[in-house]
Amino acid sequence: MKNDKLLQLIPNFHLSNSDQKHQLLHVYAISLKWLLPGIFIISLIDLIVEIFLGHMPFLGILGMLLFIILIIIALNIKKQKRR
Amino acid sequence: MEAFLKMANNNTHNLKNSSHIHTSDFWCAKIAVVGLYLLLALIYLSFMFDVERSFFSPFTIGGILLVIVIGCRMVVSPFNVDKVKVEVSDPKIYRRVLKLKFKKRIFFLIIAFSYMYLVNAIVAPFLAGNPTQFYDFNFLISCIPPTLIVLLTANKDSRIKLNTEGTDDNEK
Numbered sequence: 001m002k003n004d005k006l007l008q009l010i011p012n013f014h015l016s017n018s019d020q021k022h023q024l025l026h027v028y029a030i031s032l033k034w035l036l037p038g039i040f041i042i043s044l045i046d047l048i049v050e051i052f053l054g055h056m057p058f059l060g061i062l063g064m065l066l067f068i069i070l071i072i073i074a075l076n077i078k079k080q081k082r083r
Numbered sequence: 084m085e086a087f088l089k090m091a092n093n094n095t096h097n098l099k100n101s102s103h104i105h106t107s108d109f110w111c112a113k114i115a116v117v118g119l120y121l122l123l124a125l126i127y128l129s130f131m132f133d134v135e136r137s138f139f140s141p142f143t144i145g146g147i148l149l150v151i152v153i154g155c156r157m158v159v160s161p162f163n164v165d166k167v168k169v170e171v172s173d174p175k176i177y178r179r180v181l182k183l184k185f186k187k188r189i190f191f192l193i194i195a196f197s198y199m200y201l202v203n204a205i206v207a208p209f210l211a212g213n214p215t216q217f218y219d220f221n222f223l224i225s226c227i228p229p230t231l232i233v234l235l236t237a238n239k240d241s242r243i244k245l246n247t248e249g250t251d252d253n254e255k
Binding site: 004006007008009010012015020022024025026028029030031032034035036038039041042043045046050055058060063066073074 | 107108109110111112113114115116117118119120121122125128129132136138140141142145146149152153156157160162163164167169187210242243
């Protein structure tokens with residue numbers, strides 16, 4: 001956990017205690033509930049509106065790809081824990 | 084209000100004592116951090132793409148609203164850490180920590196500005212269909228003052244403090 005470089009992206013993470021690290025991890029884990037449905041709704045609305053107006057929806061496709069990749073990783077981790 | 088405070092206290096109590104919450108929070112926090120940074124990058128790309136084709140897409144509006152909502156929830160939540168302060172008594176360790184902070188900031192700045200320049204000059208005009216605006220160096224000139232400000236202020240961090248009570252020499 002200490003040598004993980006992805007968690008160093010969290011601000012104030014490497015300067016805090018172990019209890020504060022647990023609190024910061026919990027705050028970011030709660031935000032995942034709002035992040036995944038938010039990305040899905042935004043990209044779906046973008047796809048519908050831009051196809052209706054006749055544009056090419058590049059950003060809607062990229063947002064849906066991001067949503068699919070994140071949700072596949074999350075579901076794989078859930079499956080590995082149940083076994 | 085009292086019930087809310089009781090709930091918060093119970094949650095923090097369970098969080099500190101239990102170990103199984105940490106293993107689930109670890110992966111969720113990793114995914115959330117990577118997703119947030121990629122979402123910010125996509126919002127910047129969509130903003131520049133909208134500027135090129137003169138259209139206000141729902142992706143920028145929704146993305147900015149989503150980032151504001153998540154940031155406010157993080158700040159207001161009872162698990163958030165208020166202030167982080169580190170007091171160092173040894174000046175050698177103090178300089179070493181400041182060097183580490185400087186390296187981290189320079190690494191992040193190089194990645195962020197190279198991404199912004201690539202999006203501004205190459206990706207957004209190519210997607211919008213008018214690739215005549217390649218290599219617009221005005222953005223590179225506008226990047227110089229913020230980089231200078233960051234380079235000059237990167238050596239000072241208010242979270243890390245040098246404690247000189249035990250020693251006789253009070254150096255400033």
